[in-house]
Amino acid sequence: MRTLLINWEQVKLSELVTKEKSYSLSRDVETEKETETRYIHYGDIHTGIADKITNKNQLPFIKEDSYEPLLKGDLILADASEDYQGIATPAIILETTKYRIVAGLHTIVLRPSDKCDSLYLYYLLKTKSFKRHGYRMGTGMKVFGITANNVLAFKTLLPSKKEQNKISQLLKIMDRLLTLQQRKLDLLTKLKQGYLQQLFPSKDKYLPRLRFKEFNGDWKQVELDDISNKVTEKNKDLRFSETLTNSAEYGIINQREFFDKDISNEKNLSSYYVVRNNDFIYNPRISNYAPVGPIKRNKLGRPGVMSPLYYVFRTHDISELFLEYYFETTKWHKFMKLNGDSGARSDRFAIKDAVFSTMPIPYSSFKEQQKIGRFFQTIEQAITLQQSKINQLNKLKQSYLQKLFP
Numbered sequence: 001m002r003t004l005l006i007n008w009e010q011v012k013l014s015e016l017v018t019k020e021k022s023y024s025l026s027r028d029v030e031t032e033k034e035t036e037t038r039y040i041h042y043g044d045i046h047t048g049i050a051d052k053i054t055n056k057n058q059l060p061f062i063k064e065d066s067y068e069p070l071l072k073g074d075l076i077l078a079d080a081s082e083d084y085q086g087i088a089t090p091a092i093i094l095e096t097t098k099y100r101i102v103a104g105l106h107t108i109v110l111r112p113s114d115k116c117d118s119l120y121l122y123y124l125l126k127t128k129s130f131k132r133h134g135y136r137m138g139t140g141m142k143v144f145g146i147t148a149n150n151v152l153a154f155k156t157l158l159p160s161k162k163e164q165n166k167i168s169q170l171l172k173i174m175d176r177l178l179t180l181q182q183r184k185l186d187l188l189t190k191l192k193q194g195y196l197q198q199l200f201p202s203k204d205k206y207l208p209r210l211r212f213k214e215f216n217g218d219w220k221q222v223e224l225d226d227i228s229n230k231v232t233e234k235n236k237d238l239r240f241s242e243t244l245t246n247s248a249e250y251g252i253i254n255q256r257e258f259f260d261k262d263i264s265n266e267k268n269l270s271s272y273y274v275v276r277n278n279d280f281i282y283n284p285r286i287s288n289y290a291p292v293g294p295i296k297r298n299k300l301g302r303p304g305v306m307s308p309l310y311y312v313f314r315t316h317d318i319s320e321l322f323l324e325y326y327f328e329t330t331k332w333h334k335f336m337k338l339n340g341d342s343g344a345r346s347d348r349f350a351i352k353d354a355v356f357s358t359m360p361i362p363y364s365s366f367k368e369q370q371k372i373g374r375f376f377q378t379i380e381q382a383i384t385l386q387q388s389k390i391n392q393l394n395k396l397k398q399s400y401l402q403k404l405f406p
Contacts, residue, residue, distance in 0.1 A: 022103035042106035073118035119168035321373025
């Protein structure tokens with residue numbers, strides 16, 4: 001790998017591009033009617049709707065007018081962001097499109113000269129060196145912004161156009177790999193969601209739509225308290241470090257998945273429930289905006305503690321894996337919504353313990369439960385592995401961005 005920047009020329013961005021026309025077009029110009037013109041709103045850059053733009057991109061249509069269209073190779077930067085990290089995030093027109101594209105609200109359009117490869121500039125604007133320039137030159141409190149002149153003042157070292165092209169093509173390949181791996185992850189996630197709907201019975205049904213061939217006979221329905229007991233064991237024996245954290249190594253279940261209260265600085269946990277391995281935890285007091293909270297299983301392999309605000313239960317006569325994946329379906333949501341109560345506070349939803357314990361649970365033979373649980377566990381492992389591949393590719397790409405640019 002090259003370490004010396006031999007024959008690289010120091011330049012300002014203003015020497016490599018010209019600033020082109022953008023328009024203060026907000027969302028009110030959009031139309032559901034298919035026109036010959038689409039536009040790039042700065043919000044679409046931040047969400048990734050506008051990134052590497054080709055004919056396949058579903059950019060919003062806008063009403064026709066005498067706009068100056070963007071050309072292949074043009075860079076469109078968001079000049080406003082809710083944080084400094086997003087300042088001057090770029091998009092690029094990768095090909096000549098069949099429809100006109102114009103730059104909308106809070107965008108800066110840069111047209112590269114013949115001296116540089118436009119895709120190289122796109123990746124240059126994603127490097128830490130350019131981001132640091134954005135931090136220094138950006139202004140604002142709640143919304144951060146940067147002017148075109150401040151963007152154009154960025155200084156960099158520029159290799160030959162041939163080397164620029166080699167660098168941009170390598171990173172383009174990396175992005176293609178990431179896209180393909182993300183697509184595979186999305187398919188695995190979609191597959192899991194489909195099986196969650198089919199391998200558990202629908203509402204008021206006693207058989208799932210899909211079943212392993214070696215099993216037959218009706219399922220039955222039990223209540224949660226038929227296969228579980230509420231945990232009331234208080235923390236007397238567990239010993240924790242003076243400085244408590246949410247880390248698994250200290251046996252603390254990560255409460256941020258359940259509730260917006262951080263207990264990392266609390267010293268006295270004697271009133272907390274002991275959560276043994278495979279115990280389940282539910283937050284019965286959550287916001288009305290999400291009236292069905294998550295139910296999670298302790299998979300740390302060791303005991304932890306949980307605030308008495310939570311409902312902790314320990315199962316028996318049922319596969320924990322089976323029950324865990326049932327709680328990933330939406331089939332129990334209706335029961336929760338019908339039986340919850342906001343009480344005196346309109347911004348809170350709660351369900352009483354005695355009611356929660358009567359939640360209906362689908363129930364098949366233990367062997368069938370085990371098979372279903374292991375099946376979903378296999379898919380989950382494939383999803384985890386796929387996410388790990390994507391993370392590794394992202395790290396590799398970030399390393400290239402750091403090492404291939406000055």
